[in-house]
Amino acid sequence: MVARTPQGVIGCDNRLPWRLRSDLKRFRALTLHHAVIMGRKTFESIGKPLPKRENIVVSRASSLGVDGVTVCPDIATALRHADAWSLANGRDRVFVIGGEALFTALQDAVDCVHLTEVEADIPGDVFFRMAFPPAEWRASVPERVARSEDDEFGSVYRRFDRIEPRRRTQGAAA
Numbered sequence: 631m632v633a634r635t636p637q638g639v640i641g642c643d644n645r646l647p648w649r650l651r652s653d654l655k656r657f658r659a660l661t662l663h664h665a666v667i668m669g670r671k672t673f674e675s676i677g678k679p680l681p682k683r684e685n686i687v688v689s690r691a692s693s694l695g696v697d698g699v700t701v702c703p704d705i706a707t708a709l710r711h712a713d714a715w716s717l718a719n720g721r722d723r724v725f726v727i728g729g730e731a732l733f734t735a736l737q738d739a740v741d742c743v744h745l746t747e748v749e750a751d752i753p754g755d756v757f758f759r760m761a762f763p764p765a766e767w768r769a770s771v772p773e774r775v776a777r778s779e780d781d782e783f784g785s786v787y788r789r790f791d792r793i794e795p796r797r798r799t800q801g802a803a804a
Protein backbone atom coordinates (compact mmCIF):
# COMPACT_ATOMS: atom_id res chain seq x y z
CA MET A 631 0.00 0.00 0.00
CA VAL A 632 1.52 3.28 -1.04
CA ALA A 633 0.50 6.92 -1.23
CA ARG A 634 2.55 9.34 -3.30
CA THR A 635 2.41 12.68 -5.08
CA PRO A 636 2.70 12.95 -8.88
CA GLN A 637 6.43 13.64 -8.32
CA GLY A 638 6.73 10.38 -6.38
CA VAL A 639 7.13 11.89 -2.90
CA ILE A 640 6.17 9.36 -0.20
CA GLY A 641 7.78 10.93 2.87
CA CYS A 642 9.56 13.89 4.42
CA ASP A 643 11.54 13.98 7.68
CA ASN A 644 10.45 10.39 8.34
CA ARG A 645 6.74 11.15 8.26
CA LEU A 646 3.89 11.41 5.79
CA PRO A 647 3.84 15.00 4.45
CA TRP A 648 0.03 15.17 4.32
CA ARG A 649 -3.02 14.54 6.42
CA LEU A 650 -5.56 12.35 4.60
CA ARG A 651 -8.12 10.84 6.92
CA SER A 652 -9.89 8.98 4.09
CA ASP A 653 -6.66 7.24 3.15
CA LEU A 654 -5.90 6.23 6.73
CA LYS A 655 -9.41 4.80 7.02
CA ARG A 656 -8.94 2.78 3.82
CA PHE A 657 -5.51 1.63 5.02
CA ARG A 658 -7.02 0.44 8.30
CA ALA A 659 -9.96 -1.32 6.66
CA LEU A 660 -7.74 -3.20 4.20
CA THR A 661 -4.97 -4.20 6.57
CA LEU A 662 -6.96 -5.02 9.72
CA HIS A 663 -6.39 -8.64 10.93
CA HIS A 664 -3.58 -9.18 8.41
CA ALA A 665 0.20 -9.27 8.62
CA VAL A 666 1.89 -5.97 7.76
CA ILE A 667 5.58 -5.76 6.88
CA MET A 668 7.45 -2.47 7.30
CA GLY A 669 10.96 -1.08 7.46
CA ARG A 670 12.41 0.05 10.80
CA LYS A 671 12.12 3.75 9.90
CA THR A 672 8.46 3.43 9.01
CA PHE A 673 7.83 1.66 12.31
CA GLU A 674 9.56 4.50 14.16
CA SER A 675 7.49 7.00 12.20
CA ILE A 676 4.24 5.25 13.21
CA GLY A 677 5.57 5.07 16.77
CA LYS A 678 3.69 1.99 18.00
CA PRO A 679 2.41 -1.37 16.74
CA LEU A 680 -0.71 -1.08 14.58
CA PRO A 681 -3.55 -2.62 16.60
CA LYS A 682 -5.23 -5.87 15.48
CA ARG A 683 -2.50 -6.65 12.95
CA GLU A 684 0.63 -8.80 12.98
CA ASN A 685 3.35 -6.14 12.94
CA ILE A 686 6.55 -7.32 11.25
CA VAL A 687 9.49 -4.90 11.26
CA VAL A 688 12.59 -5.49 9.14
CA SER A 689 15.82 -4.30 10.75
CA ARG A 690 19.44 -5.41 10.72
CA ALA A 691 19.73 -4.19 14.32
CA SER A 692 19.20 -7.29 16.44
CA SER A 693 18.85 -5.12 19.54
CA LEU A 694 15.54 -3.67 18.38
CA GLY A 695 13.05 -5.21 20.79
CA VAL A 696 9.55 -3.83 20.98
CA ASP A 697 6.46 -5.41 22.55
CA GLY A 698 3.81 -6.34 20.01
CA VAL A 699 6.24 -6.41 17.09
CA THR A 700 8.14 -9.23 15.38
CA VAL A 701 11.55 -7.97 14.28
CA CYS A 702 13.15 -9.82 11.34
CA PRO A 703 16.77 -9.39 10.23
CA ASP A 704 16.00 -9.59 6.50
CA ILE A 705 13.11 -9.55 4.06
CA ALA A 706 13.07 -13.30 3.37
CA THR A 707 12.67 -13.99 7.11
CA ALA A 708 9.91 -11.38 7.31
CA LEU A 709 8.03 -13.02 4.42
CA ARG A 710 8.42 -16.47 5.96
CA HIS A 711 7.01 -15.22 9.25
CA ALA A 712 4.17 -13.37 7.47
CA ASP A 713 3.28 -16.51 5.49
CA ALA A 714 3.30 -18.74 8.58
CA TRP A 715 1.20 -16.25 10.56
CA SER A 716 -1.26 -15.80 7.66
CA LEU A 717 -1.64 -19.56 7.22
CA ALA A 718 -2.29 -20.04 10.93
CA ASN A 719 -4.79 -17.17 10.98
CA GLY A 720 -6.64 -17.90 7.73
CA ARG A 721 -5.40 -14.84 5.81
CA ASP A 722 -4.53 -15.00 2.14
CA ARG A 723 -2.53 -11.80 1.74
CA VAL A 724 0.32 -9.91 3.34
CA PHE A 725 0.66 -6.13 3.15
CA VAL A 726 3.91 -4.28 2.55
CA ILE A 727 3.37 -0.84 4.10
CA GLY A 728 6.67 0.96 3.46
CA GLY A 729 8.87 2.75 3.37
CA GLU A 730 10.85 3.20 0.20
CA ALA A 731 13.45 0.53 1.08
CA LEU A 732 10.76 -2.13 1.46
CA PHE A 733 8.66 -0.96 -1.49
CA THR A 734 11.71 -1.06 -3.77
CA ALA A 735 12.94 -4.42 -2.50
CA LEU A 736 9.53 -6.05 -3.05
CA GLN A 737 8.16 -4.24 -6.09
CA ASP A 738 8.93 -7.16 -8.41
CA ALA A 739 7.42 -9.69 -6.00
CA VAL A 740 4.01 -8.15 -5.32
CA ASP A 741 0.90 -8.97 -7.35
CA CYS A 742 -1.24 -6.12 -6.14
CA VAL A 743 -0.57 -2.47 -5.36
CA HIS A 744 -3.03 -0.19 -3.59
CA LEU A 745 -1.97 3.23 -4.84
CA THR A 746 -3.23 6.58 -3.58
CA GLU A 747 -2.13 9.49 -5.71
CA VAL A 748 -2.08 12.60 -3.57
CA GLU A 749 -2.84 15.74 -5.55
CA ALA A 750 -0.12 17.82 -3.92
CA ASP A 751 3.05 19.51 -5.13
CA ILE A 752 5.11 19.38 -1.95
CA PRO A 753 8.74 18.74 -1.12
CA GLY A 754 9.91 15.41 0.23
CA ASP A 755 13.06 13.41 0.86
CA VAL A 756 11.85 9.89 0.08
CA PHE A 757 10.48 8.90 -3.34
CA PHE A 758 8.88 5.85 -4.91
CA ARG A 759 8.29 6.00 -8.65
CA MET A 760 7.21 2.48 -9.59
CA ALA A 761 5.35 2.50 -12.92
CA PHE A 762 2.32 0.41 -13.89
CA PRO A 763 2.48 -0.31 -17.64
CA PRO A 764 -1.00 -1.36 -18.87
CA ALA A 765 0.51 -4.44 -20.53
CA GLU A 766 1.53 -5.71 -17.07
CA TRP A 767 -1.01 -4.21 -14.69
CA ARG A 768 -4.82 -4.02 -14.65
CA ALA A 769 -6.07 -0.86 -12.94
CA SER A 770 -9.34 -0.60 -11.02
CA VAL A 771 -11.80 2.21 -11.62
CA PRO A 772 -10.30 5.27 -9.90
CA GLU A 773 -11.93 6.49 -6.69
CA ARG A 774 -11.54 10.24 -6.32
CA VAL A 775 -11.72 11.80 -2.87
CA ALA A 776 -12.06 15.58 -2.81
CA ARG A 777 -10.12 17.86 -0.51
CA SER A 778 -12.12 18.45 2.67
CA GLU A 779 -11.84 19.27 6.33
CA ASP A 780 -10.55 15.71 6.87
CA ASP A 781 -8.31 15.53 3.81
CA GLU A 782 -5.68 18.20 3.30
CA PHE A 783 -5.41 17.38 -0.43
CA GLY A 784 -7.57 15.70 -3.03
CA SER A 785 -6.54 12.15 -3.91
CA VAL A 786 -7.22 9.34 -6.34
CA TYR A 787 -7.12 5.72 -5.21
CA ARG A 788 -6.62 2.79 -7.59
CA ARG A 789 -5.81 -0.84 -7.11
CA PHE A 790 -3.36 -2.35 -9.60
CA ASP A 791 -3.33 -6.12 -10.17
CA ARG A 792 -0.57 -7.87 -12.05
CA ILE A 793 -2.03 -9.48 -15.18
CA GLU A 794 0.33 -12.43 -14.83
CA PRO A 795 0.68 -12.98 -11.08
CA ARG A 796 4.03 -14.00 -9.69
CA ARG A 797 4.21 -17.58 -8.48
CA ARG A 798 5.94 -16.95 -5.17
CA THR A 799 6.75 -19.99 -3.07
CA GLN A 800 6.08 -19.49 0.61
CA GLY A 801 8.73 -17.35 2.27
CA ALA A 802 10.59 -16.55 -0.95
CA ALA A 803 10.94 -12.93 -2.02
CA ALA A 804 9.99 -13.63 -5.64
Ligand SMILES: NC(=O)c1ccc[n+]([C@@H]2O[C@H](COP(=O)([O-])OP(=O)(O)OC[C@H]3O[C@@H](n4cnc5c(N)ncnc54)[C@H](OP(=O)(O)O)[C@@H]3O)[C@@H](O)[C@H]2O)c1
Binds near residue numbers: 631639756
Ligand atom coordinates in the same frame (compact mmCIF):
# COMPACT_ATOMS: atom_id res chain seq x y z
N1 LIG B 1 3.54 7.39 1.53
C1 LIG B 1 3.58 6.13 1.92
O1 LIG B 1 2.80 5.29 1.43
C2 LIG B 1 4.57 5.71 2.96
C3 LIG B 1 4.44 4.48 3.62
C4 LIG B 1 5.39 4.14 4.57
C5 LIG B 1 6.42 5.01 4.87
N2 LIG B 1 6.48 6.19 4.21
C6 LIG B 1 7.59 7.11 4.47
O2 LIG B 1 8.79 6.53 3.99
C7 LIG B 1 9.90 7.03 4.76
C8 LIG B 1 10.69 5.87 5.30
O3 LIG B 1 11.21 5.09 4.20
P1 LIG B 1 12.72 4.60 4.19
O4 LIG B 1 12.97 3.92 2.91
O5 LIG B 1 13.58 5.76 4.57
O6 LIG B 1 12.78 3.61 5.43
P2 LIG B 1 12.05 2.19 5.73
O7 LIG B 1 11.95 1.37 4.48
O8 LIG B 1 10.81 2.43 6.49
O9 LIG B 1 13.08 1.55 6.75
C9 LIG B 1 14.42 1.36 6.35
C10 LIG B 1 15.08 0.48 7.37
O10 LIG B 1 14.51 -0.83 7.31
C11 LIG B 1 15.53 -1.81 7.48
N3 LIG B 1 15.73 -2.52 6.22
C12 LIG B 1 15.40 -2.12 4.98
N4 LIG B 1 15.74 -3.07 4.07
C13 LIG B 1 16.28 -4.09 4.78
C14 LIG B 1 16.80 -5.36 4.42
N5 LIG B 1 16.83 -5.77 3.13
N6 LIG B 1 17.28 -6.16 5.38
C15 LIG B 1 17.26 -5.76 6.69
N7 LIG B 1 16.76 -4.55 7.09
C16 LIG B 1 16.29 -3.74 6.14
C17 LIG B 1 16.77 -1.04 7.89
O11 LIG B 1 16.65 -0.88 9.30
P3 LIG B 1 17.95 -0.78 10.27
O12 LIG B 1 18.61 0.52 9.90
O13 LIG B 1 17.36 -0.81 11.64
O14 LIG B 1 18.81 -1.98 9.96
C18 LIG B 1 16.57 0.28 7.17
O15 LIG B 1 17.31 1.34 7.73
C19 LIG B 1 9.29 7.91 5.84
O16 LIG B 1 9.31 9.25 5.43
C20 LIG B 1 7.85 7.41 5.92
O17 LIG B 1 6.97 8.40 6.44
C21 LIG B 1 5.59 6.55 3.28
